[in-house]
Amino acid sequence: MKIFFRNIHLYLSLVSGLIIAVVCFTGGVLVFEKELEQAWHPERYFVTPATTxxxxxxxxxxxxxxxxxxxxxxxVKVYADPARTVEISLAGAPGGPGGERKGEGGKEGRAEKSREGGRSEAGAQAVAPAGGGKSQEAKGGKGGGGEGGRGPTVFVNPYTAAVTGELNYRETFFFTMMALHRGMVGGAIGKLVVGVSTLMFLFIIGTGIVLWWPATRNAVRQRLQVKWSGGWKRLNHDLHIVLGFYSALFLFVFAFTGLAWSFEWFNKGIYAVTNSPMQRPEPPTSAAPAVADAAALTPDAALTLARQQAPTAEYYSLQMPKDPTGSIRVATLRPGASYENATDEVYLDQYSGTVISKQTYEQRSLGQRVRGMFKPVHTGSIYGWPSKVISLVVCLLGVTFPITGTIMWLNRLRKAKKKQRKMVAA
Incomplete structure (x- = not known):
């Protein structure tokens, strides 16, 4: 039986090994994307708090x-932290950088951003709700959103109104890593290749556990410890077998959650299993003003109302309406939230400021909450720095397994050929 599992493990690894190595490497690079982006460009994100x-x-x-x-x-995204800049999101030009492109920034890409709950903070408009369905940005709904797709973010000093920097995510190193990670460099075909390779990886991990399982109790210690004093073949064997066992569970979780970005049927399955609607309801509309040509609320007035609704929020993300019937959407993050996009949202009437509707994170459907957890689990950010460090180490180990596994296979082939030559000579 082990020969059967060994063959499955081997041939699936030979087919998908290179793709898996690239995905693991780029995934490791992306683990600390936010921290590295802020460390490389601190002037964009941080200012010295002023007394004014x-x-x-x-x-x-x-x-x-x-x-x-x-x-x-x-x-507009305003942080409660006095040392943070204000992030102002701009619409991208259609078809241009930050505009709509099939499979990346177009219909499919915007739907993905909606399910994820918006993109990372480094390039964030931070206005798309986590969970399922389409956000206002994806639909171009009445509540607001850019007509031109995903554009740059401009950072402004809240005390001096000086522009401190601009970020166009598509022009960054991390966007290149993300495109490689998801297979978008190859368009729909590349995305499918990564998705199929990820499915193979799940079987590779499962068969690897079967092959690792020791036949006797005495063999348990050998399967749990790397023999550093052994020869290079034994060391290569232990690096593959022992470290593969310790990282198997993490790799399985990362691969399983990664399927959500490759296959639409997987996302539909999440909502089907949780018995939740996949589509979010349309944003509410503002009531007609009592006075003709009434002025809409200013962003400052909307921010004041948002602070009244959530006085302890870590940030306030405002989306102003783009037409006379739209509403103002405000997303807020409570202190101690389970992850960065576990936001509460409020819709305000753009003329009166009345709360039209509101929804806390706990009031989202089970499907939205489960789907929203996929990204922090997949990136290792679910428990902050400790889980990120584990994620980085496991990703780097994932790069080595196709290499050590290939070396083991070549050694086995050489051994079989040498044995065959001896038999012929005899």
Whole structure:
């Protein structure tokens, strides 16, 4: 029976080994994406808190319009931390950088961002809700969102209204790593190849555990310890077998959650198993104003109302409406939230400021909460630095297993050929 499992393990590894190595390597690079981005460009994200009051959002948005006159502002993200800059999201030009491209920034890509709950903080508009369905950005709904797709983020000093930097995620090193990680460099075919390789990887891990399982109690210690004093063949064997066992559970979880970005049927299965609707309801609309040509709320007024609703939030992400019937969407993150996109959301009437609807993270459907957990589990950010370090180590080990496994296979072939030559000579 072990020969059967060994053959499955071997041939699946030979077919998908290179893809798995690339996915593990790029995944390891992306584990500390936010921390590295902030360390490389601290001026974008941090300022020295001043004793003077913060500038109103109207002045900050005016500074962005002066910086990029043709830009369309789609969202504003304000942190409670006085040392953080204000992030202002812009719409991308259709078909251009940050615009809509099939499989990356187009319909499919925007739907993925919606399910994930928005992109990482480094390049975030931070306005898409976590969980299933399409966000306002994806639908171009009445509540707001950019018409031109995913555009750059401009960072502004909240005390001086000075623009401190700009980030176009598609032009960054991490976007290249993300494209390699998900197979988007090859379009739909590349994404399918990564998805199929990930499925194979799950079988490789399962058969690997079967092959690892010791036949006797005396062999348990050998399977749990690397013999560093052995020859290079024995060391290579132990690095593959022993470290493979310790990392198998983590790799299985990472691979399983990674299927959500490769196959739509997998996402549909999450909502089917949890008996949850996949589509989110349409954003509510604002009531017609009592006075004709009534002025809509300013971003500052909306932020004031948002702070009244969630006075202890870590950040406030505002999406202003793009038409006279739209509503103002505000996403807030509570202290101690389970993950970065576990946000509460409130919709405000753009004329009266009345709360039209609100939903806490706990009120989301089970399917939305389960799907929303996939990204922090997949990236290892679910428990902060400790889980990220584990994720990084496991990803780096995942790069080595196709190499050590191939060496074991070649050694076995040489051994079989040598044995055959001896038999012929005899």
């Amino acid at each position: 009051p913060r500038q109103p959002l109207a002045q900050l948005t005016d500074a962005v319009r002066a910086y990029k006159p043709d830009a369309k502002i789609t969202g």
